[in-house]
Amino acid sequence: METIRQTPDGAASCGAITDMQGPSPTRRLFDKLLSLRWVLLAVIIVSGFIYIPIVENFRVSMTNRDIFTGEVSNVGLTNYQRLLDDPVVWRALLNNTFYALISIFFQVFCAFVLAAIIEGLRNRRVRNFWRAVYFIPSAISTTVTGLLFYFIYQPDVGLMDAALTFLGLEQFSHPWLALESTAIFGIIAMSQWQGFGYSTLLFSIAIQKIPRELYDAATMDGAGPVRQLFSITFPMAREMSGLMIIVTITGAFQVFNEVMVMTSGGPSNSSQVLGTWFYEQAFILNDFGYGAAIAAIIFVVTMLTGIAQVWYTRKRRVQL
Amino acid sequence: MPVSAQQTAPTDIWSTLARAVLLGFLLCLGILVIYPLLWMALSGFKTNSQIFNAPFDLPTGFSWANYVAAWNQGVRSFLVSSIVVTASSAACTVLISAWTAYGLTRTRMPAKPIITAFILGGMMLSPTVALIPLVRMMQSIGLYNTHWALIILYTAFRIPFTTFLIRAYMLELPSDLDEAARMDGASDRQIFWRIMLPLCRPIIVSSVILHVLFAWNEYLFAMIFTSDLDVQTLPVGLTSLMAKHGTNYAQVFAAMTISALPIVILFFLMQRYFIRGLTEGIGK
Numbered sequence: 001m002e003t004i005r006q007t008p009d010g011a012a013s014c015g016a017i018t019d020m021q022g023p024s025p026t027r028r029l030f031d032k033l034l035s036l037r038w039v040l041l042a043v044i045i046v047s048g049f050i051y052i053p054i055v056e057n058f059r060v061s062m063t064n065r066d067i068f069t070g071e072v073s074n075v076g077l078t079n080y081q082r083l084l085d086d087p088v089v090w091r092a093l094l095n096n097t098f099y100a101l102i103s104i105f106f107q108v109f110c111a112f113v114l115a116a117i118i119e120g121l122r123n124r125r126v127r128n129f130w131r132a133v134y135f136i137p138s139a140i141s142t143t144v145t146g147l148l149f150y151f152i153y154q155p156d157v158g159l160m161d162a163a164l165t166f167l168g169l170e171q172f173s174h175p176w177l178a179l180e181s182t183a184i185f186g187i188i189a190m191s192q193w194q195g196f197g198y199s200t201l202l203f204s205i206a207i208q209k210i211p212r213e214l215y216d217a218a219t220m221d222g223a224g225p226v227r228q229l230f231s232i233t234f235p236m237a238r239e240m241s242g243l244m245i246i247v248t249i250t251g252a253f254q255v256f257n258e259v260m261v262m263t264s265g266g267p268s269n270s271s272q273v274l275g276t277w278f279y280e281q282a283f284i285l286n287d288f289g290y291g292a293a294i295a296a297i298i299f300v301v302t303m304l305t306g307i308a309q310v311w312y313t314r315k316r317r318v319q320l
Numbered sequence: 321m322p323v324s325a326q327q328t329a330p331t332d333i334w335s336t337l338a339r340a341v342l343l344g345f346l347l348c349l350g351i352l353v354i355y356p357l358l359w360m361a362l363s364g365f366k367t368n369s370q371i372f373n374a375p376f377d378l379p380t381g382f383s384w385a386n387y388v389a390a391w392n393q394g395v396r397s398f399l400v401s402s403i404v405v406t407a408s409s410a411a412c413t414v415l416i417s418a419w420t421a422y423g424l425t426r427t428r429m430p431a432k433p434i435i436t437a438f439i440l441g442g443m444m445l446s447p448t449v450a451l452i453p454l455v456r457m458m459q460s461i462g463l464y465n466t467h468w469a470l471i472i473l474y475t476a477f478r479i480p481f482t483t484f485l486i487r488a489y490m491l492e493l494p495s496d497l498d499e500a501a502r503m504d505g506a507s508d509r510q511i512f513w514r515i516m517l518p519l520c521r522p523i524i525v526s527s528v529i530l531h532v533l534f535a536w537n538e539y540l541f542a543m544i545f546t547s548d549l550d551v552q553t554l555p556v557g558l559t560s561l562m563a564k565h566g567t568n569y570a571q572v573f574a575a576m577t578i579s580a581l582p583i584v585i586l587f588f589l590m591q592r593y594f595i596r597g598l599t600e601g602i603g604k
Contacts (some may be wrong), residue, residue, distance in 0.1 A: 001392060012556075018485045032428050032429060032430050033430065035421070035423060035427035035428060035429040035508070036429055036430070037418050037423075038420060038422055038423025038424075038429070038586050039420050039423040039429070039435055039439065040421075040507075041416055041420070041491060042416055042417070042420040042439050042479050042483065043435065043438065045416070045437065045475065045476045046438070046439055046442045046476065046479055047478060048476070048481060049450070049454065049472065049476035049477070050442045050445055050472060050476060050477065050480075051442070051445075051451075052448060053449075053450035053451075053452075053454050053457065054450050054453075056450075056452075056551070057450060057451075057452055057453055060452055060453065078369070084420035085562065114349075117342055117346070118346070120342075127441050130350065130589075131345055131348050132588075132591060133353060133589075134349070134350070134353055136353065136354070136357065136584060136587070136589070137357070139582045139584055139587045139594075140357075140537070140584065141535065141536065141537035141539070141554065141579065141580065141581045141583075142537065142539065142555075142581060143539050143554075143555035143556075143558050143559060144360075144538070144555075144558065144576045144579055144580045147558060147562060147572070147576055148356055148357075148360050148576060149356070149558075151569065151573075152356060152359075153592055156372060156410075157371050157372050157375055157569060158375070158376055159356065159359060159376075162375045162376060166376075170352050175595075193352075195354065197353065198598070201595065201598065201599075202599060205595070205599045225338075227591035238369075251482065252444050254448065256448070256539070256540055256580065257539040257540065257555075260539070260543075261539075261559060275448055277542075278448060278451075282452055282565060283449070283544065288452050290450060292452050293461075295449045295451065295452065297447055298448050298449055299446065299449040300446065302444060302446040303444060303445070305359075306443070306444025306445075306446070309444075310444075
């Protein structure tokens, strides 16, 4: 601490007195500005690697590069017009939507019911055991699980068709990932297998926060387990469900890894999602302008769900 | 709890039956989840013809040949890359996020809400949207196809989320301790290293785990920013291996098992922190 400082009226005073009066306004302003050093690095990194590139992406989306001369020209909104006429974009949007809807069913609704069942078990260790077992696939890389299911769906070695044969259901055997009609659903099924344990875990924790007295009172009133599920557990965990729906939609529109590993969007673009179609245009065909325009759709969707999430958690103050 | 813990008459036949049905259901679901993983690990011990002819059978012997071959075909190098990238980016992310969170919660910074919104807003933005400009940037500064590209990008894209976690935790901490230290003449720097960081240990552990889970499994950046086998991380390395030795199924299965194992072991060792981290990560 300083021993002698100028006070605003110009008189010198000793440190003890300044401390009592607080530091001078200039000093205070200096301190305030100096405290920015704590966030400076984060602001620079986040601007440089997230915000600026995203703005730049929009600039790129308005350009085209001539394949022969390498010249870049401004083409305005041409790439966006091209999006509207591109059937694969619509197919990709549809697939992302399938992804979102099916995931909401399994990872919000089913996971919630499963969490309620697990939390209904008496033994704590047994509850922990089941939650951990179901969670394991979520810890593993989607590349590994994607490859694993690529093999499982293979007609020659795959477990899927072997299991169907074992059950006497040979007529349902398919080369799942090689058919236009089933490829995307094969991938989505893998995603559900991998992801439901994660949401079950989150719902379990939401259910644990519900006050015990509610259940005791309901039991006194003669409400059975199913009644309690619908009258207490369901409404009490509703906020968590709302949040999970938003998170699931965001995830569904950003999906890339599993589709890339299992089919790369094929056959005949039938399992293309926005992420893989973006990758193919930008990095396989080197059409950066059009790729950037596809990325812009991903931006809009994730931005909207992001805003919805902030709005929802603010409004309801979701607590776990 | 909600379903059947309140039953007062456990001898009731219907309740016993319902319990049996539920347990049977949990068991079947558990098998459905675990069996494919077990199949993957066991297939690593088989030969190709065994995989083709008898997918359900147990391997005839536990020969490590496929695992050793996969290890030498590149898995060792992918593993080293994954460890380097994951550990470095975890350290950078958590340190930078912790001191950013300190600035956002414990200093009298101007425009605090705006800066907070700016940094945390990064969470909403999809990495895909920044990808094309980032590739050009990394190429022009010469970091393309190096571990640095991944370390920097993983750090940058995880700072918003990690700051959000640590900030929420710091806001809950009472301010008595750091105020007392400040009265005693401690500088911001001393308060951060000696008081706040130790107090934040639980959330730091959770943040590290969540970062490891992310960086170990990340695929899009890793695929686009690395092209040489010796800089590729496990997820990308696996797809390279698959492209090269795709017909040798047993070896690919062994490689997959090796890359899945570390994170599964980590999960079982740190389960408590894992679960806390995941729940902190959502909903606040």
